[in-house]
Amino acid sequence: MVMTDAAARRRAIVMVALVVLVGGLAMASLGVGPVKLSPATVIDALFGGGSEVQRIIVQQIRLPRMILALAIGGILGLSGAALQGLLRNPLASPSLFGAPQAAAFGAVLVIALGLADVRSFALPAAAIVAAFASVFVLLAIAGRNAGLLILILAGLAISSLAGAATSLTMNLSRNPFAALEIAFWLLGSLEDRSFRHVMLALPFIVVGATILFSQRHAFRALSVGEEAAQSLGVNVGRLRLLVILGVALGVGGAVAVAGAIGFIGLVAPHLMRPLIGYDPGRLLVPSALTGAALLLAADIAVRIIPSTSDIKVGVLTALIGVPFFLYLIVRERRALSGGVA
Amino acid sequence: MSEAVLLAASSVSVSLGNRVVVRDVSLALSGKHLVALVGPNGAGKTTLLRALAGLVPSLGTIEVGGDALPSLTLQERAQRFAYLPQGHQVHWPLPAKDIVALGRYPHGAVDPARLTEKDTAAVMRAMQATDVVALRDRSVTELSGGERSRVALARVLAVEAPILLADEPTASLDPRYQLEVMSNLRAAADRGMLVIVVTHDLGLAARFADTVLVLSDGRLVSQGPPAVGLSDKIIADVFRVRTYRADHDHDTVIVPWAEI
Numbered sequence: 001m002v003m004t005d006a007a008a009r010r011r012a013i014v015m016v017a018l019v020v021l022v023g024g025l026a027m028a029s030l031g032v033g034p035v036k037l038s039p040a041t042v043i044d045a046l047f048g049g050g051s052e053v054q055r056i057i058v059q060q061i062r063l064p065r066m067i068l069a070l071a072i073g074g075i076l077g078l079s080g081a082a083l084q085g086l087l088r089n090p091l092a093s094p095s096l097f098g099a100p101q102a103a104a105f106g107a108v109l110v111i112a113l114g115l116a117d118v119r120s121f122a123l124p125a126a127a128i129v130a131a132f133a134s135v136f137v138l139l140a141i142a143g144r145n146a147g148l149l150i151l152i153l154a155g156l157a158i159s160s161l162a163g164a165a166t167s168l169t170m171n172l173s174r175n176p177f178a179a180l181e182i183a184f185w186l187l188g189s190l191e192d193r194s195f196r197h198v199m200l201a202l203p204f205i206v207v208g209a210t211i212l213f214s215q216r217h218a219f220r221a222l223s224v225g226e227e228a229a230q231s232l233g234v235n236v237g238r239l240r241l242l243v244i245l246g247v248a249l250g251v252g253g254a255v256a257v258a259g260a261i262g263f264i265g266l267v268a269p270h271l272m273r274p275l276i277g278y279d280p281g282r283l284l285v286p287s288a289l290t291g292a293a294l295l296l297a298a299d300i301a302v303r304i305i306p307s308t309s310d311i312k313v314g315v316l317t318a319l320i321g322v323p324f325f326l327y328l329i330v331r332e333r334r335a336l337s338g339g340v341a
Numbered sequence: 342m343s344e345a346v347l348l349a350a351s352s353v354s355v356s357l358g359n360r361v362v363v364r365d366v367s368l369a370l371s372g373k374h375l376v377a378l379v380g381p382n383g384a385g386k387t388t389l390l391r392a393l394a395g396l397v398p399s400l401g402t403i404e405v406g407g408d409a410l411p412s413l414t415l416q417e418r419a420q421r422f423a424y425l426p427q428g429h430q431v432h433w434p435l436p437a438k439d440i441v442a443l444g445r446y447p448h449g450a451v452d453p454a455r456l457t458e459k460d461t462a463a464v465m466r467a468m469q470a471t472d473v474v475a476l477r478d479r480s481v482t483e484l485s486g487g488e489r490s491r492v493a494l495a496r497v498l499a500v501e502a503p504i505l506l507a508d509e510p511t512a513s514l515d516p517r518y519q520l521e522v523m524s525n526l527r528a529a530a531d532r533g534m535l536v537i538v539v540t541h542d543l544g545l546a547a548r549f550a551d552t553v554l555v556l557s558d559g560r561l562v563s564q565g566p567p568a569v570g571l572s573d574k575i576i577a578d579v580f581r582v583r584t585y586r587a588d589h590d591h592d593t594v595i596v597p598w599a600e601i
Contacts, residue, residue, distance in 0.1 A: 005478075008454060088432035105439030179402070219451060220439075220453075221446050222432075223431055223433050223435055223440070224430070224431055224440065224443060224493075224496070225426060225430050225432070227396060227424070227426045228424065228425075230396055230415075231418075231422060231423070231426075232418075232419050232443060232444075232446040232447055232500075233415045233416040233447045277434055277435075277437065278434050280433060281452075
């Protein structure tokens with residue numbers, strides 16, 4: 001029996017196409033901005049050529065921003081695919097579970113209490129702890145075989161609570177300018193990020209991604225249900241904890257430097273299923289690449305779209321993501337109205 | 342029983358929450374046997390099956406091939422017990438061959454695209470036994486209920502474990518598929534496995550099983566050949582029904598006939 005079939009070839013082609021797409025968008029991300037640079041100039045400046053201004057623009061302004069878009073988009077796509085695999089549910093995603101909102105609250109609390117400026121590890125640590133708590137509570141509420149309705153309602157409740165807690169923190173903040181700054185930061189943006197931000201977020205994102213990726217085969221076994229997966233040797237309790245930990249590390253690290261960027265985790269796996277198939281183990285890497293491509297594209301778009309003030313990239317992803325979410329709800333309507341499916 | 346005991350339970354009790362679901366069950370079963378586990382709704386059949394496989398914690402001792410269940414790792418348990426849950430649910434539209442290949446997961450074959458020759462051969466044997474070779478590239482969600490149950494059965498057969506536990510494998514199948522599933526399980530038992538089947542169908546139990554375990558309110562009230570476990574008295578006491586009986590080709594036909 002030949003197992004390397006047409007489907008495997010197709011997956012390989014899609015992967016190559018995704019890598020090319022992400023590479024192209026990464027190059028474009030280095031070239032687009034108030035000062036437009038050609039790809040040749042970008043490559044030149046990247047390796048120490050060109051004028052000093054060009055080098056500063058590419059290496060110190062746009063490169064960290066590009067790396068963050070790549071890493072954050074990637075971890076959001078991966079987290080969405082992992083959560084959907086864990087819960088065998090196409091509507092699972094970090095943002096619908098309130099993880100970014102909770103992470104934002106953790107970060108805002110630390111800032112408001114004056115425990116850290118935006119360059120200390122206290123910030124990602126607080127964001128990660130809050131993200132962990134939110135996903136943990138959500139899965140505890142949802143229980144073992146949660147239907148769509150319970151997950152979405154619980155996610156709504158948690159994100160509302162986290163949002164309210166964030167507002168309260170800003171409300172009580174003595175410095176109105178700090179509150180305004182926090183409010184803008186909460187919208188989600190990659191503007192003016194430096195390599196310090198990259199160093200702050202990247203380690204957590206890499207560890208989170210590694211944890212999630214290491215569980216890819218267990219997600220496949222879960223396709224036949226938790227009980228059957230357990231009988232195949234999957235430690236389902238441990239798997240749940242690892243996924244919560246991986247998502248919290250990745251999303252917490254991302255939110256700590258870029259604010260709340262939503263819906264990429266929801267959208268990326270859905271874009272990949274028609275091309276890659278439904279195997280949750282094989283969706284992880286393509287979803288990460290798609291997430292990276294989406295955020296790179298969104299971050300390029302906010303620089304191109306003419307507007308009087310800067311559009312925040314988190315606003316753009318939500319504007320695109322929410323209609324997509326509504327479309328998914330319509331598609332899953334039968335399962336939803338069936339209650340706890 | 343003359344053969345070596347493969348699965349032994351002694352004073353096994355299981356509580357779910359603060360309700361005792363299985364009480365003080367002791368049994369000894371050997372390979373090459375098809376065992377039917379019967380009992381009314383809520384008698385604790387599924388819970389007992391899960392406890393035997395170590396999927397829910399239990400009090401008492403369970404031994405598999407002489408090894409205490411808690412001393413085995415999750416993977417060792419998975420190699421010894423193939424477990425088919427009720428409903429045969431598959432959450433994603435995956436090709437049937439990938440579902441069957443999951444049966445090799447306990448043997449380290451975690452990626453269906455990278456099976457060893459040995460794993461591939463086991464998957465093929467299982468698919469041939471359940472006649473699903475022609476369905477292997479079809480998505481399981483497109484299959485009929487009968488086809489899907491055969492794919493699910495192929496998955497547990499592919500484990501090639503000494504013990505196969507099946508929870509109501511014939512539920513919601515048409516008569517032909519019910520017979521097919523039971524014949525498949527019978528064949529697996531004849532090949533040397535210990536097969537334990539939870540079923541509500543007393544007729545199928547009488548016809549196919551070597552041993553019948555009767556569970557009532559969490560207690561094992563009978564353990565023996567069908568003539569003992571499915572006697573008029575036990576069926577009347579446990580199920581509160583009268584049966585119609587007949588002989589057909591030396592097999593006993595049992596049909597629940599009237600409430601008591």
